[in-house]
Amino acid sequence: MLGNKITIIGGSGGIGQVFAKLFKNHGFEITLVARNQEKLKKVAKSLDVLFQTDLKESVADADIVMVTIPIETTPNMIEYVAPYMKKDALIFDVTSLKEKVYQSLKKVQKTYPINSVSLHPMFGPGIQKFQNYVMIMLKVGGTKSYDRKMQSLKKLFESEGLIIRVVLDPSYHDKIMALVLGVPHMFNILFIDLLRNAQIPLSELTKFTGTTFLLQKVFAESIIQREVHMFGEIQMNNSEFHKILDSFHKLLTEYRNIIKNNHMNKFETIFSDGIEYSSKDSHFKRSYNYFYDFMKILKEKKYEEKPDL
Ligand SMILES: NC(=O)c1ccc[n+]([C@@H]2O[C@H](COP(=O)([O-])OP(=O)(O)OC[C@H]3O[C@@H](n4cnc5c(N)ncnc54)[C@H](OP(=O)(O)O)[C@@H]3O)[C@@H](O)[C@H]2O)c1
Numbered sequence: 001m002l003g004n005k006i007t008i009i010g011g012s013g014g015i016g017q018v019f020a021k022l023f024k025n026h027g028f029e030i031t032l033v034a035r036n037q038e039k040l041k042k043v044a045k046s047l048d049v050l051f052q053t054d055l056k057e058s059v060a061d062a063d064i065v066m067v068t069i070p071i072e073t074t075p076n077m078i079e080y081v082a083p084y085m086k087k088d089a090l091i092f093d094v095t096s097l098k099e100k101v102y103q104s105l106k107k108v109q110k111t112y113p114i115n116s117v118s119l120h121p122m123f124g125p126g127i128q129k130f131q132n133y134v135m136i137m138l139k140v141g142g143t144k145s146y147d148r149k150m151q152s153l154k155k156l157f158e159s160e161g162l163i164i165r166v167v168l169d170p171s172y173h174d175k176i177m178a179l180v181l182g183v184p185h186m187f188n189i190l191f192i193d194l195l196r197n198a199q200i201p202l203s204e205l206t207k208f209t210g211t212t213f214l215l216q217k218v219f220a221e222s223i224i225q226r227e228v229h230m231f232g233e234i235q236m237n238n239s240e241f242h243k244i245l246d247s248f249h250k251l252l253t254e255y256r257n258i259i260k261n262n263h264m265n266k267f268e269t270i271f272s273d274g275i276e277y278s279s280k281d282s283h284f285k286r287s288y289n290y291f292y293d294f295m296k297i298l299k300e301k302k303y304e305e306k307p308d309l
Contacts, residue, residue, distance in 0.1 A: 001145070001148050001149055001151075001152040002063060002064060002090070002149060002152050002153060002156070003063020003064065003089075004027060004028050004029055004063065005028065005029045005031070005061060005062050005063045005064070006023050006028045006029070006030055006031070006062060006063065006064040006065070006066060007031045007032075007033060007052070007058045007059050007062040007064070007065050007066070008020055008030065008031070008032050008033065008066045008068060009033045009034075009055070009058070009059075009065065009066065009067045009068065009069060009077060009081070010033070010034060010067065010068035010069035011030070011031075011032025011033055011034060011040070011043065011044075011049075011051070011066075011068070012032060012034040012036065012039045012040045012042075012043040012044075013034070013068060013069070013125075014124065014125025014227070015068045015094055015121065015124075015125055016032065016034075016066070016068040017043060017047065017125065018121075018125055018127060019066060019068065019094070020032060020047050020049055021047065022130075022160060023064075024047065024048075024049060026156055028064075029049075029050065030047070030049035030050060031049070031050040031051065031052050031058055031062070032044050032047075032049060032050070032051045032052070033051070033052050033053075033055060033058045037053060040053075055080070055081060055084075056081070056084045059081045059084050059085050059089075060084050060085070060086065061086065062085065062086070062089060063086075063089055063090065064089065064090045064091075064092070065081060065085060065089065065090070065091045065092075066091075066092055066093075066094070067081075067091065067092070067093045067094075068093070068094050070229060070230065070233065071095045071096060071097055071101075071230070071233040071234075071237060072233060072237065074093050074095050074100075074101050074104075075100050075101050075103065075104035076104075078091060078093065078101065078104040078105060078108055079104050079107065079108060082108035082111070082112050082114060083111075083112060085112065085114050087113045087114070087143075088113060088114065088115070088143050088145060089114050089115070090114070090115040090116075090117065090142070090149055090153075091105070091108065091114060091115070091116055091117075092105075092116070092117045092118060092119050093105070093118055093119070094119050094120060094121055095118070095120065096120060096177060096181060096230065096233070096234050097173075097174055097177060097233070097234065097237055097238050098118055098120070098138055098170035098173040098174055099170050099171060099174050099238075099239075100237075101118055101170075102118055102138065102140065102170035105117070105118055105140045106140055106141070109140055109141050109142050110141075113143055114142060114143070115141075115142025115143055115145070115146050115149055116140035116141060116142055117137060117138065117139055117140055117150065117153070118137075118138040118140060118170070119135055119136065119137055119138075120135065120136040120138070120173065120177075121133075121135045122134040122135060122136065122180075123135075124226065129161070130157075130160040130161045130162045131160075131161035132161060132163060133161075133162055133163070134162070134163045134164075134165055135157060135162050135163070135164055135165070136164075136165050136166075136167055136173060137150075137153075137154065137164050137165065137166050137167070138166075138167050138168070138169075138170060138173060139166065139168065171240075174238050174239075174240050175240045177234070177238060177240075177241075178238050178240035178241040178243070178244050179244065181234050182234055182235050182238060182240075182241040182244060183244060184219075184223075185223055185231055185234065185235065186235065186245075186248075188216075188219050188220040188223040188224070189220070189223060189224065189231075191216060191217075191220045192220045192221070192224050202217070205217075211291070211295055214295070214298055215291070215294055215295065215298070218298065255270075258270075
């Protein structure tokens, strides 16, 4: 139903390589496309797949075209390659924001006899096993075979252990992403920045850390080393995140007021409101145990420096 040829535009990148391996394991013939030929050849060789330097040619014979390039350039790429795709083929992106890319996928699907869907893997290039990781699927539309293609694609991913969450609305997707990506990214980026501003080396701070700081530091360090451009796009190009920033600004002003004026009752209210909100979450009861499970990994690896004698 899905055919067996997939062209991955941006195939030499992190996510492109993850999907190249996945589709290869399912018997697909893979063709990678990117601009930097040297890197492209190297990656294609290491994965033992094909590569192509001409964009139009690369999609002409493909049953599936995957676009995995930066968020901002994805809509134009979709509109550029769609006219050269064969009848009934499928095109999908994997961008972290959907508002603009959805419009392009809808446009090409209405103009040409092809199928469009938009995917969002909720994992990065470091993933080793897909079991229980989430991938969001935003259906767009297509030819008579659309529903059957979607079922086959979903089944293929589910056979890897991925959990597929179907959403129907790009703006709902972006609203959720402002909270589940933008907010934790922002806190971790600012966490490191706040420490840096105090002008005490992180190694010195780490010597004195027990639990919370150590775990928070690991999260922040793992974020700060990643794809800076993509992290910027996720926050800058999402209008929903801009609203969150305004509300955060207001919250921080109130919080500052509570702390500086010793308003313990208001401080307690933040805790009780937070508990009421999060107690409905399925992890809530075990969160403190999970916290120590994570700590166990860090402590077993002797992550902390030994204290000075
Ligand atoms: N990384 C993540 O954690 C993650 C998670 C979920 C979704 N995503 C999404 O996945 C997409 C790719 O992210 P990534 O982290 O894999 O990025 P990446 O590692 O920087 O890879 C980007 C790839 O696109 C190619 N490329 C860039 N512009 C191109 C163009 N105009 N024409 C053809 N190829 C082009 C790059 O190679 P050349 O520069 O040689 O062309 C490279 O192969 C983004 O849309 C991102 O939102 C990423």
